[in-house]
Amino acid sequence: MNAEQQALEYDVVVVGAGAVGENVADRAGRGGLSVVIVEDELVGGECSYWACMPSKALLRPGAVLAGARAVPGASEAVTGGIDTAATLARRDRFTSDWDDAGQARWLEKTGIDLVRGRARFTGPRELSLEPDDATLDAAPAGTVLRARRAVVVATGSVPVIPPVPGLAECEPWTSREATSAETVPASLVVIGGGVVACEMAVAYTDLGAAVTMLVRGDRLLDRMEPFAAQEVEESLMELGVDIRFGVEAVRAARQDGRTTVELSQGGSIVADQVLVATGRRPGTGDLGVEALGLEPGRPLAVDDAMQVTGVEGGWLFAAGDVTGRTGTTHQGKYDARVAGDVVAARFSDGPAAAEGAAAEERAAAPWSRYRATADHAAVPQVAFTRPEVSAVGLTEQEARAAGMAVRAVRYDLGNVAGASVAADGYRGTAQLVVDDARGVVVGATFTGPDAAELLHAATIAIVSEAPLDRLWHAVPAYPTVSEVWLRLLETAGL
Ligand SMILES: Cc1cc2nc3c(=O)[nH]c(=O)nc-3n(C[C@H](O)[C@H](O)[C@H](O)COP(=O)(O)OP(=O)(O)OC[C@H]3O[C@@H](n4cnc5c(N)ncnc54)[C@H](O)[C@@H]3O)c2cc1C
Numbered sequence: 001m002n003a004e005q006q007a008l009e010y011d012v013v014v015v016g017a018g019a020v021g022e023n024v025a026d027r028a029g030r031g032g033l034s035v036v037i038v039e040d041e042l043v044g045g046e047c048s049y050w051a052c053m054p055s056k057a058l059l060r061p062g063a064v065l066a067g068a069r070a071v072p073g074a075s076e077a078v079t080g081g082i083d084t085a086a087t088l089a090r091r092d093r094f095t096s097d098w099d100d101a102g103q104a105r106w107l108e109k110t111g112i113d114l115v116r117g118r119a120r121f122t123g124p125r126e127l128s129l130e131p132d133d134a135t136l137d138a139a140p141a142g143t144v145l146r147a148r149r150a151v152v153v154a155t156g157s158v159p160v161i162p163p164v165p166g167l168a169e170c171e172p173w174t175s176r177e178a179t180s181a182e183t184v185p186a187s188l189v190v191i192g193g194g195v196v197a198c199e200m201a202v203a204y205t206d207l208g209a210a211v212t213m214l215v216r217g218d219r220l221l222d223r224m225e226p227f228a229a230q231e232v233e234e235s236l237m238e239l240g241v242d243i244r245f246g247v248e249a250v251r252a253a254r255q256d257g258r259t260t261v262e263l264s265q266g267g268s269i270v271a272d273q274v275l276v277a278t279g280r281r282p283g284t285g286d287l288g289v290e291a292l293g294l295e296p297g298r299p300l301a302v303d304d305a306m307q308v309t310g311v312e313g314g315w316l317f318a319a320g321d322v323t324g325r326t327g328t329t330h331q332g333k334y335d336a337r338v339a340g341d342v343v344a345a346r347f348s349d350g351p352a353a354a355e356g357a358a359a360e361e362r363a364a365a366p367w368s369r370y371r372a373t374a375d376h377a378a379v380p381q382v383a384f385t386r387p388e389v390s391a392v393g394l395t396e397q398e399a400r401a402a403g404m405a406v407r408a409v410r411y412d413l414g415n416v417a418g419a420s421v422a423a424d425g426y427r428g429t430a431q432l433v434v435d436d437a438r439g440v441v442v443g444a445t446f447t448g449p450d451a452a453e454l455l456h457a458a459t460i461a462i463v464s465e466a467p468l469d470r471l472w473h474a475v476p477a478y479p480t481v482s483e484v485w486l487r488l489l490e491t492a493g494l
């Protein structure tokens with residue numbers, strides 16, 4: 001280090017101020033440790049500005065409109081379609097116009113120091129900082145950041161653009177552009193069939209674009225139950241989306257503001273815009289992890305205490321998308337709470353130590369607050385498509401592959417009294433995957449309007465390993481859609 005270089009030293013350095021990094025920093029700091037968080041772009045990360053919040057803001061008007069149209073008495077009041085300008089304006093409010101001042105203030109109030117710039121490992125517990133030229137309050141070039149105790153990596157993930165000749169040169173949309181667009185293209189080709197592809201196909205169809213999906217496999221949402229994917233496929237087709245299965249883009253070119261995509265089965269499609277939604281890779285490509293003996297571009301594998309397994313010394317932790325272990329904000333934040341609490345317990349000599357946290361953490365068993373056990377048993381996810389799909393735990397196929405003798409118990413939500421009150425012609429399905437040997441639920445999937453709100457009861461049932469004959473005593477209110485729980489238990493034989 002030369003004389004002009006500044007060195008900053010803290011107990012804990014958190015790299016990445018997305019939702020996950022913020023939560024790690026908060027929990028670690030509660031133990032009395034000094035904490036700094038480094039952020040290269042906006043405090044709040046992907047979820048706040050280019051993912052969860054803006055995408056849900058784009059999807060909500062269509063869901064509300066469909067809900068109103070399904071209820072006579074309200075449907076007569078619906079005299080128009082979606083107002084694009086108002087939808088985009090509300091989306092902009094959700095992202096605070098891509099200004100992170102509010103979240104930066106929260107860090108300050110919480111006692112966490114923020115350093116703006118790009119961090120790279122130079123060795124154990126040490127990182128160099130490169131300022132982002134666009135950031136006025138960035139740390140000076142050459143600043144060195146040292147952690148006395150621990151570093152927690154929460155650098156998220158970045159979209160993958162497949163190596164299709166010409167595609168990158170066409171500057172296709174990724175989820176970032178799709179969630180922050182100021183205008184709606186007349187036509188949009190979506191490459192992929194996962195959650196981003198399906199959600200954005202719904203949103204942009206609602207906003208008036210003609211959407212074509214190129215799906216290389218033979219189904220959508222390949223990590224969810226096949227029946228749920230089938231229902232989403234049917235409803236996308238009813239909305240007017242042109243879904244092409246077993247098709248890949250083989251070449252792309254952009255001319256006069258339009259992109260031509262050549263297809264693997266011959267022929268081509270021309271569209272105003274292409275959205276690439278083919279998954280993400282962990283944010284370790286430009287992090288200097290080679291200085292720690294790790295391979296750039298690979299996920300940081302962690303144990304259930306969120307400690308990185310490939311590095312000696314017990315000082316390196318990771319949480320969120322960068323671990324490859326979770327792909328959602330809520331589960332990443334759960335891992336963040338574990339990571340922050342573990343760091344506070346292991347390294348703090350303040351109040352946490354006085355309460356015997358270190359010993360408790362050392363002896364921690366599964367389901368202790370110091371171990372991210374739910375990652376193996378009960379990860380919830382919602383696709384905010386129409387119908388919504390919500391799922392937690394194992395699919396029937398995953399449970400069988402894990403050697404469990406399971407039974408899928410299914411019920412048509414349209415036959416539940418509460419659903420018929422919620423909407424005329426309510427369509428949806430509920431399924432529990434039941435492990436008969438233990439008499440417990442190991443997986444659940446719900447489809448239908450507002451199916452997201454049915455999910456948490458299933459998550460609680462799985463995490464608590466509540467026996468079916470005890471769930472029988474959890475009486476759902478009448479007439480709610482949740483009454484499907486009673487129907488499912490009856491169908492299971494109770
Ligand atoms: C379109 C879309 C919609 C989604 N919708 C949902 C949803 O509805 N619900 C849900 O739960 N999940 C959703 N997700 C997933 C969710 O966005 C991610 O799981 C979540 O953002 C991960 O949080 P994170 O903190 O791990 O990473 P990020 O949010 O990516 O944060 C990482 C931060 O680290 C910073 N950073 C990276 N490298 C460095 C470095 N070297 N130095 C300094 N800073 C660095 C980045 O700038 C970034 O701010 C969605 C994802 C997409 C793409």
Ligand SMILES: NC(=O)c1ccc[n+]([C@@H]2O[C@H](COP(=O)([O-])OP(=O)(O)OC[C@H]3O[C@@H](n4cnc5c(N)ncnc54)[C@H](O)[C@@H]3O)[C@@H](O)[C@H]2O)c1
Binds near residue numbers: 162195215222279384
């Ligand atoms: N509501 C939510 O919780 C939500 C919403 C959106 C995204 N996310 C998360 O964001 C992450 C990214 O989502 P995603 O949909 O981009 O990824 P994904 O992994 O869910 O889906 C990727 C899709 O692209 C396809 N694909 C991959 N490579 C391809 C190629 N070369 N050519 C054609 N198709 C290809 C896959 O078969 C799959 O259908 C996931 O972790 C997801 O869970 C969550």
